[in-house]
Amino acid sequence: MTVRKLPLRKSAAAVAALDIDTPESRGVRKQRTKTNLQSAALDLMGAGRGFASLSLREITRAAGVVPASFYRHFRDMDELGLALVEESGVTLRRLLREARRTGLPPTHMLRSSVSIYKTYVEQHRLHFLFISGERGGGSTVIRKAIRNEETHFANEMAQDMRAMGILPELSIGTLQMLSGLVVTTMINAAIDILDLPSGQARLEREMVDNFVRQLRLIFLGARIWRD
Amino acid sequence: MTVRKLPLRKSAAAVAALDIDTPESRGVRKQRTKTNLQSAALDLMGAGRGFASLSLREITRAAGVVPASFYRHFRDMDELGLALVEESGVTLRRLLREARRTGLPPTHMLRSSVSIYKTYVEQHRLHFLFISGERGGGSTVIRKAIRNEETHFANEMAQDMRAMGILPELSIGTLQMLSGLVVTTMINAAIDILDLPSGQARLEREMVDNFVRQLRLIFLGARIWRD
DNA sequence: CTATTCAGTGAACATACGTTCACTCAAAGT
DNA sequence: ACTTTGAGTGAACGTATGTTCACTGAATAG
Numbered sequence: 001m002t003v004r005k006l007p008l009r010k011s012a013a014a015v016a017a018l019d020i021d022t023p024e025s026r027g028v029r030k031q032r033t034k035t036n037l038q039s040a041a042l043d044l045m046g047a048g049r050g051f052a053s054l055s056l057r058e059i060t061r062a063a064g065v066v067p068a069s070f071y072r073h074f075r076d077m078d079e080l081g082l083a084l085v086e087e088s089g090v091t092l093r094r095l096l097r098e099a100r101r102t103g104l105p106p107t108h109m110l111r112s113s114v115s116i117y118k119t120y121v122e123q124h125r126l127h128f129l130f131i132s133g134e135r136g137g138g139s140t141v142i143r144k145a146i147r148n149e150e151t152h153f154a155n156e157m158a159q160d161m162r163a164m165g166i167l168p169e170l171s172i173g174t175l176q177m178l179s180g181l182v183v184t185t186m187i188n189a190a191i192d193i194l195d196l197p198s199g200q201a202r203l204e205r206e207m208v209d210n211f212v213r214q215l216r217l218i219f220l221g222a223r224i225w226r227d
Numbered sequence: 228m229t230v231r232k233l234p235l236r237k238s239a240a241a242v243a244a245l246d247i248d249t250p251e252s253r254g255v256r257k258q259r260t261k262t263n264l265q266s267a268a269l270d271l272m273g274a275g276r277g278f279a280s281l282s283l284r285e286i287t288r289a290a291g292v293v294p295a296s297f298y299r300h301f302r303d304m305d306e307l308g309l310a311l312v313e314e315s316g317v318t319l320r321r322l323l324r325e326a327r328r329t330g331l332p333p334t335h336m337l338r339s340s341v342s343i344y345k346t347y348v349e350q351h352r353l354h355f356l357f358i359s360g361e362r363g364g365g366s367t368v369i370r371k372a373i374r375n376e377e378t379h380f381a382n383e384m385a386q387d388m389r390a391m392g393i394l395p396e397l398s399i400g401t402l403q404m405l406s407g408l409v410v411t412t413m414i415n416a417a418i419d420i421l422d423l424p425s426g427q428a429r430l431e432r433e434m435v436d437n438f439v440r441q442l443r444l445i446f447l448g449a450r451i452w453r454d
Numbered sequence: 455c456t457a458t459t460c461a462g463t464g465a466a467c468a469t470a471c472g473t474t475c476a477c478t479c480a481a482a483g484t
Numbered sequence: 485a486c487t488t489t490g491a492g493t494g495a496a497c498g499t500a501t502g503t504t505c506a507c508t509g510a511a512t513a514g
Contacts, residue, residue, distance in 0.1 A: 050364045070502095072460080138276075139275070147418075177440050177444070191363055221445060253482065253491085
């Protein structure tokens, strides 16, 4: 290929004015290739394959680079996997951050939270596919990294509940236990959401309903929990 | 290799008396090789690898047969995977059957149930490793087969609770929803149990404790649930 | 203007892979 | 006794894999 980028002499005016053309071309291009490799891996997994079944060569092929280039960005496949865990972790945390910003609707909060979550999962299909696919299987190191992200996520959730005055009578430890349970249930629901054949409104309603009822049950228990 | 099995002429007496030697040699030997292939696959996964990362050749190698022999038993790897789902499903159901036979201890039932479950998971490490590893990722067909097993398992559990008079005020639909939640939590705990470095009594106690508290919370909610 | 850096290249390598095929030879059927 | 069956064999095939290496050439630094 060799993307013949034209010289594009930078006029001092343009640079000073708006920083438009080839501002950091060197490091920026490298980062873009790295991102391409990660996206290529996620895309391939989007077709229903596990990370462990991907080969280095097909990833570089999908990213439009030669196999040897891979090593300029990652020592091996495990390192790529860990980068994807990090990337997915960001997506996970952003969900929490948005919920924090929005606040929760006072009534029917569970139903609408589930609805929002469902949309979010569908919008970030590849990341949730990666998380729920690799959190149980595959390489040990990747699995543990994901469990770590989940724990962090759950702890943040516990902190948020404390800060928002939800279930104020529970200790922080209990809130963490509760959050862990909620996170497990959410991730499990994500698999269902992603496996659902689109257009099946009936199945979809049943699935969402089941999810809502499970969360309702959990919070029902939390409300009468005594430490 | 060619296991040079001696002719072993069957004396009519022996056959009539105890059915000792080469009773069904043909079909039995075939079944044994098939089992060897399945065990080989599970063993390889026991070393922390996903099913999708196994190759047909290394499975036959570990089973002590030539690659071509594989096709005498399975059309392809997916079919092997489905056989493993079936096998693991049996292990799962046996847990329920034993619980049914034993009955539940009246007090501290949750703690002792968790303890029993932990032992069971450790004793059937490979099956639980397979289930929790492939239930989220890997091939679509295998994943759905596992989810099916899980649903069946949860439904049986709901039936058992109904039969044992546990939470009699709940509808069968609610019991199924509850069971689904419990199963999810159990499988999630299985991953933790299997990942736990042995000898770490402290971590182990914390993990078991967390598991117990999550179940307690769930059943607390179930007790005050109103349909 | 010149020298250095380094992301990406392309070829080469040894190995491993899935699948096929004609075969052997003991057990099962007649 | 004789024929048929079929699980397991061993060789061969084309293709894909991970990794290495010296290389090129544009973006940067001096």
